[in-house]
Amino acid sequence: MSSELLFANRLFDTYENFREKTLNGRRIKHAQLVPLIEKLASETLFAVSEEGKSIEKREIYSLKIGWGSIKILLWSQMHGDESTATRALFDIFNFFKSDDFAREKEEILSNCTLIFIPMLNPDGAERFERRNAVGIDLNRDARQLVSPESQLLMNLRNQFEPHFGFNLHDQDPYYSAGETAQPAAMSFLSPAFDFVKTIDAARISGMKVITLINRVLQDFVPDKIGRYSDAFLPSAFGDVIQKTGTTIILVESGNVHYDLEKEFIRKLNFVSIVSALSSISKGSYLYENEEDYNKIPFNKKDNLFDILLKNVNLVQNELEIRADIGLRRVFGVENDTLVIAGIGDLSANSAYDNLNCPEMRVLREIRIGDSADVLVPYLTTSGLSSRFGQYEGLPGLLS
Numbered sequence: 001m002s003s004e005l006l007f008a009n010r011l012f013d014t015y016e017n018f019r020e021k022t023l024n025g026r027r028i029k030h031a032q033l034v035p036l037i038e039k040l041a042s043e044t045l046f047a048v049s050e051e052g053k054s055i056e057k058r059e060i061y062s063l064k065i066g067w068g069s070i071k072i073l074l075w076s077q078m079h080g081d082e083s084t085a086t087r088a089l090f091d092i093f094n095f096f097k098s099d100d101f102a103r104e105k106e107e108i109l110s111n112c113t114l115i116f117i118p119m120l121n122p123d124g125a126e127r128f129e130r131r132n133a134v135g136i137d138l139n140r141d142a143r144q145l146v147s148p149e150s151q152l153l154m155n156l157r158n159q160f161e162p163h164f165g166f167n168l169h170d171q172d173p174y175y176s177a178g179e180t181a182q183p184a185a186m187s188f189l190s191p192a193f194d195f196v197k198t199i200d201a202a203r204i205s206g207m208k209v210i211t212l213i214n215r216v217l218q219d220f221v222p223d224k225i226g227r228y229s230d231a232f233l234p235s236a237f238g239d240v241i242q243k244t245g246t247t248i249i250l251v252e253s254g255n256v257h258y259d260l261e262k263e264f265i266r267k268l269n270f271v272s273i274v275s276a277l278s279s280i281s282k283g284s285y286l287y288e289n290e291e292d293y294n295k296i297p298f299n300k301k302d303n304l305f306d307i308l309l310k311n312v313n314l315v316q317n318e319l320e321i322r323a324d325i326g327l328r329r330v331f332g333v334e335n336d337t338l339v340i341a342g343i344g345d346l347s348a349n350s351a352y353d354n355l356n357c358p359e360m361r362v363l364r365e366i367r368i369g370d371s372a373d374v375l376v377p378y379l380t381t382s383g384l385s386s387r388f389g390q391y392e393g394l395p396g397l398l399s
Helices: 003-017 030-041 084-097 102-111 122-127 148-160 201-217 237-243 263-282 372-381 385-389
Strands: 047-053 059-066 070-076 112-117 164-170 186-189 225-227 247-253 304-316 319-331 336-344 350-356
Touching: 003 201, 003 263, 030 047, 030 059, 030 084, 030 122, 047 148, 059 102, 059 148, 070 084, 070 148, 070 263, 084 102, 084 112, 084 164, 084 247, 084 263, 102 112, 102 263, 112 148, 112 263, 148 237, 164 237, 164 263, 186 201, 186 263, 201 237, 201 247, 201 263, 237 247, 247 263, 304 336, 336 372
Parallel strands: 070 112, 070 164, 164 247, 186 225, 304 350
Antiparallel strands: 047 059, 059 112, 186 247, 304 319, 319 336
């Protein structure tokens, strides 16, 4: 086993030593981070700065660590409802504070200077929404820079001039890893900076780092890693910053079965990012073959449902039709709800839970977008209520 894989496995096995116990669940808000950041500011290891404020005047902080010549910028939660990497960053801060892995940490910090922005969009986080307080998608504001949050990120990039940038996101749970039934646990991209997708030295460096991360993660989630679409987006931060010569690594946190709050995916973020920082600090990523990057399958969008009810009988106007029904979550500020997202031949799709329902007869009209609650009586009569009601994403649905 290579040194990189050994290190990653040690990180995976000892992760609970570093997990920030005060941050639990997907709906993380700014007020939860402030005391943690204030505590880190008292540590000599970290330099904490207020880079600016959001539209609703919430502080946006950066944390600087290390003194090496390789400059790395990492920013998270520019979409307010994408908190997985934010939680992982605080796990990483605990990792650097700990007494463990002293040699590896010394190598990272002596060779690299790291700046983290844990939460770029605190107003969106408050609402558990993608966009900021005035409805702007910060990741489509890299050219106009009309939002204060976008301005401070670009100002920091221009002042710091990082060699590497980690653009940390969540993707929706319905992407599969290529043409498979496997959900994409995580996806990565070395983004294009023009429409013809020119490959320069900076992009090759990103491909090599991602190849290293993929090799590491295959030990933990085999065949569940995807490659995000490389379509050029002229107003997206990753694409715009990539054009400056900074090597951008887009990280998209996906899903695995029975990880509704994405705590296991958080752990994979921790392992991925620390492994990448270690490899960059040593230069070992340079020995990866960028052609292996192209072997990572592209995500397939909308290939999955949360629950797929197969072979249901739809009864209307004395006509009985056999069809599949796909159900997906709708994410809310406080709770998730489940809605009907597909009706018909869904044999090309898969789901986190697949239920065969040949005895189920639905006697009312149903439409895409209806609450899944309308199906409860029919699930009960078909004997599927116990399995459906125990689905992790639907507490109390049948109560």
